[in-house]
Amino acid sequence: MGPVTPRTFPPAPAWSPDGHRIKASLEYFRGPDKTWVYGALRVADGTAVTMTASSRNSFFYQRFLQQVEEANPGENDIWVIADNLSSHDSLATRTWLADHP
Template sequence: MSQSAVSRVWRAFGLKPHRVDTFKISKDPLFVDKVRDVVGLYLDPPAKAVVLCVDEKSQIQALDRSAPVLPMLPGVPERQSFDYIRHGTTSLFAALESTTGQVISAVKRRHRHQEFLAFLRTIDKNVPAGLDVHVVLDNLATHKTPAVKTWLLKHPRLEAPRGALCAR
C-alpha cells in the first residue's frame, strides 16, 4: 500500500496516530461520590456561597530575553533573541470562581504549606463576609498538612467537597 493511500485512509476516518492522550483510572472506592459532590457544586452552587476551583502552578521559570523584543511589522513576525536570562522560579496560586470567571491570585517565591495558607487567607479576605466559600482542590500534600487543617477548622466558612480536602 502506498503512503498516499494510507494518508487518504487516515484522513477519511479522522485518524491521527501521532497523537496520544493519557488517562488514569482512580482506585479510590469513593471516587464516584467525590465526583458527584464536586460536579454538584459547580452545577448547583449553594445559596449565599462561592465555589472556587483552586490550583497552583509551581516551578514557573522567570525568564527575560537578553535583548529587547522587536515588534511585529506588516509581513514580519515578532522577533526575539534566542538566549535568555534566568531570574529563578516562582509559583502561581489561583482560585477561579466558575460562575463569574473572577480569579483571585497570588505569586509566591516558594510552594509549601505556608504559602498555601497565605493564599487561603487571601481568599478569605477577598470573598465578601456574608458568603460561604466552597474550595475545590486536588490532593496535593501541602493542602492536607496539620497546619492547613487547623486553620480550616478555625475558619468554618471555608469548606471543601468530600475528598477534595479532608480537613473535617
C-alpha cells in the same frame, strides 16, 4: 496553577544558505528563580484572586486561603478544589481551615 520560570533565549544566529532557519540551542535550567502561582475564581461575577509564592508549602497556601477569605466577605460558602499536595492537607492547613469555617 503551577510553576512559572523566567527564562530567556538567545536569538537564532541567522538563516542557512539554503533558506532554512538555523535552530538556536536553548540555555534552559530550573534554578532558584522559580515562582509558584495560586489562583481562585468567583464564578458568580468573575472576580479573581491570584498570589505568587517562592515555594509550595503550607505557609503560602494558608496565606492564599486568607486572601480568598478576605475577598469573599459574608456568610457564603467557599468551595476549594485542590490536588493531593501535602500542603493542602497538612496539620497546619487543617487547623487553619477548622479556625475559618
